[in-house]
Amino acid sequence: MRIRGIPNAVTPAQILRTHGHCFSPETGRPLHERGEARRRTEDPTNMERDGKGFRKSNCSAGTLFLFRQGEQTIRYTMQTLSTQLELARAGQITEQIKIVAQNENLSPELIRSRVAKGEIVIANHPLRPQQKIVGIGTGLRTKVNASIGTSSDICDIDMEVRKAKIAEQEGSDTLMELSAAGDFDAIRQAVLAATNLPVGTVPLYQAFKETTSKYANPGKMDPEYLFDLIEKQLADGISFMAIHCGINQYTIERLRKQGYRYGGLVSKGGTFMVAWMDINGKENPLYEQFDRVCGLMKKYDAILSLGNGIRAGAIHDSHDRAQMAEMIINCELAELGREMGCQMMVEGPGHVPLDEIAGNIMLEKRMSGNAPYYVLGPLPLDSGAGYDHITAAIGAANSSRHGADLVCYITPAEHLALPDENDVREGIRATRLAVRVGDIAKYPDRRENEKAAAMARRDMRWDDLEQHLLFPEIARKLRQERMPEKSDTCTMCGDFCAMKKGTEVFKDDMTGDKICSVL
C-alpha cells in the first residue's frame, strides 16, 4: 500500500481541489494529499448547474462528478463535510459537541477544538436518533465499555439482550456486541433495539465465522465479503468498530523473528487475520485498503477503533517487538485516518505489568498525536483468574490515571467462561470504580464529590452520603440488613465508633475548611 505521495500514474494536471483531499481520477480514492491542490478548477457543482455538460452521480466515497477537460474525461469525487471531525475542523459547534460539553461541564469551543485535532471522538450514529451521545478523549471523564456476545458453546440471543440492558442500567458508556456464533445479523439488530448505548462490533468475527462454517477454512474469507459486512453492520446502526488494520506482513515478521509468545495470541480477529495472511501469502486487506475502510466509516460518521490484534496475552509478552510494531502502524494509521476526516481511536494493550502501564499510555499518545486510547483492562497479572475483574480494575485505575480514554471491562469470568448477566454487572461496577479512581488522579480539580462523601460519612448523614456514592443501592441494602442499635453508628464498631467520638472531641473545630488539604 502506498500511504503517502502521489502515484506515478497521476499527473499533477489531473489533481483537482476538493475539501482538503485530492482523489485519484483513475481510482476515485483519496491520495492522502492534504493542503494545496496542484491546479484549481471551477466548483463542479456550479458547472453542473450551469448546464455545461457535467454529469453527477453518487458513489460510496461521496458525490462523483464526471466532466470533460479537452479530450479527457476527468473523474472527480467530492466528499461533503459530514463527520464530527470535519465539521469541527470547519469551525462548527455541532449539536453533538454541545451535548458532550454539557455532559462534561466543559466549554463547547474546547470540545470543538479537541474534536478538530482528533483528540476527542464522538459516538453518534446518524440513523439512531435515540442513541446516547458519548465523547471519548482528552480532558473527558474516562468511559467504560461492556462487551457481550455469544460463543459456539453458549448462544442465547435473549441472554445477550438482557446483558445489553444490564450494561445500560449499570452505567456502561458504550457496548460492544462481540458475538461469535448464531445468527449474527439477528443478534446485532436485537441488541441495537434493546439499548440506546453506542454499540460497537468487530466485523472480522462475523466474516471469519461465516467463512469457516461454509468452507472450514478461514483462508477462504473473501475480502470483498468483509467490506460488505462492514458496511452492512454500519448501516444497522453500529457507531464504532474495532478493525485490525495494523497487522501487516512487517508485524508478523517481527513476531516470527523474536520467537513465539509465552501467552500466545489472544485477539480472535487478529489471530484469524494472521492465519488468513499466512494461508494466502497476502497482505492484510484492511491495511492494504485502509482508505476504503475509512471511506465506509466516514459514510456513517462511525469511529474507527484500530484493533490491537497483536496485544500481549501475558505480562512477559508486554511491549515486545511485535506489539510495538503494530502500535507504531496503528498510530500512523490514526493520523492518516484523521487526514481523511475519519474519527479515529487506537486500541491496546492487553496484559501489561503495573510498572509499564504509564509508559504504554505515553507511547500511544505520543505516537498517535493524542488519538483517544481504548484500553482492554489492562491486566497487570496472569494468575488472577476468577477475580480478573479486580486484576483489571487495578490496571484500569492506572491506565485512566495516565491518560486512557475508554476502558473495556473485564468480568470475573475472564479467561474461564462466557460472562453471564451477573458477570456483566460485576465487571461494569468494578470498572466504573476503577476509572473513577483514575480520574480523580488525572483531574485533581474533580475531587469535590469525594470530599462531600467523606464529610457526610464523618457527620453520619447517611442519606446525604448515598448521593455521593457510586453504588448507593448496595450501600443502603448492606446498612439496612445489619442496622445498629444506635442509628448514629454502624455495626462495624457499634459503641466503639471512632467517627462519633472524634466529632464529640472536635465539635468546636468543625467550622470552615481545614488548612492543609489535597486541593
Ligand code: SF4
Ligand atoms: S461504627 Fe466504625 S465503621 Fe461505622 S461509622 Fe463508626 S467508625 Fe465508621
